[in-house]
Amino acid sequence: MSEKFFYQDSYVTEFEANIIEKRKINKKWELVLDKTYFYPGGGGQPSDTGLIEGIKVSKVYEENGKIYHIVDKCPDRERVNCQIDWERRFDHMQQHTGQHLLSAVLEKKYKAHTESFSIEEKSSHITITKDEFNKREAFEVEKEVNSLIYKNLPVKTYFADEQMLKKLPLRKQPQVDENIRIVEIEGIDYSPCGGTHVKTTGEIGIVKIKRWEKTNKGVRLEFVSGFRALYDYHRKSNYINDLCHLLSEQEENILERVSKLVEENKEVKKEVTTLKESIFLEESKNLVKSSELYGGIHIVYKVYENRPPEDIKALGKYIAVDSKCIAILGNKRGETADLVISRSSDVDIAVNGFFKEVLRVFDGKGGGSICMCQGGGSPDKLELAMDKALSIIIDEINKM
């Protein structure tokens, strides 16, 4: 057994201990100490990290009452100096005590019970038994939680025997039968918990609910406490300031301004589409007018350079709207080339019947329907492929 000193004092960051057991697993060493202040993880709180004799402790975990410290190599001495990564530990303390307060207020205000809790890398989450949650409720909860923080209430931890347990207004039932440790936020919350906590609520700093979503178990809330909330605020302030600067707008008007821009953008896109359609229609008509006739069918044959591929596709589509037309359109764009072949509904030639053969000529890939096919391939052999298509089409026309 290892003595769990982290239960008694969450603020010890450096201590000496003796290695009482060691084992090598997957190239890493796992050390058991006679006593430890390293938190092994549990109850939603991740394990501590730190150093033993200057060697990195990447994880700590508990198994059958023993606490294993995972290190890259085995220390030379049995008596070792241990250091806990305090920044990480204090962050976990701020999140964890913050969660107890948040859960207590949700329980009191809405009878919403906390079903699960986890501290993750960026935020913490709780799932509460509540059907809905809204902005007003979130703000009410935040105000109450933070006013309890500013009261700077003492946070005490102690082990409770059966008799004591009967008297305590526990927020949740203990998950173990013996050595039940209580974390008490004076007069507010009594919870069985093995985690590390701050001494007074003031050290939580702030609790901010970031967002929430409905799940099949209730509502899952994402929140941040302490420094995490400060970093979150810092990042968001920067976003808003940059946005205001970009749009030369005051902060209070920014949402209205962006909404307007989104609406205007939709309108502009619509107008552009209409304009483009009329331009393509006009261009395709001119192409048909100047094209050559084979057996009463207009064959538009044209090679473009550096046009957007959507343009070529649109032209193929508009040419095919006319009667008795076939389009063979190529487009060279640097390392690649586009090819579109289309035909009017009254031309009885299956474009996809010969398109593969054409693709092979310019090492292309693509496909399509009996009326229209498109593909991409090598620009050097584009004209060869187009000529191949033209000769197949003329043969088909001759057979009609």
Ligand SMILES: [Zn+2]
């Ligand atoms: Zn807890």
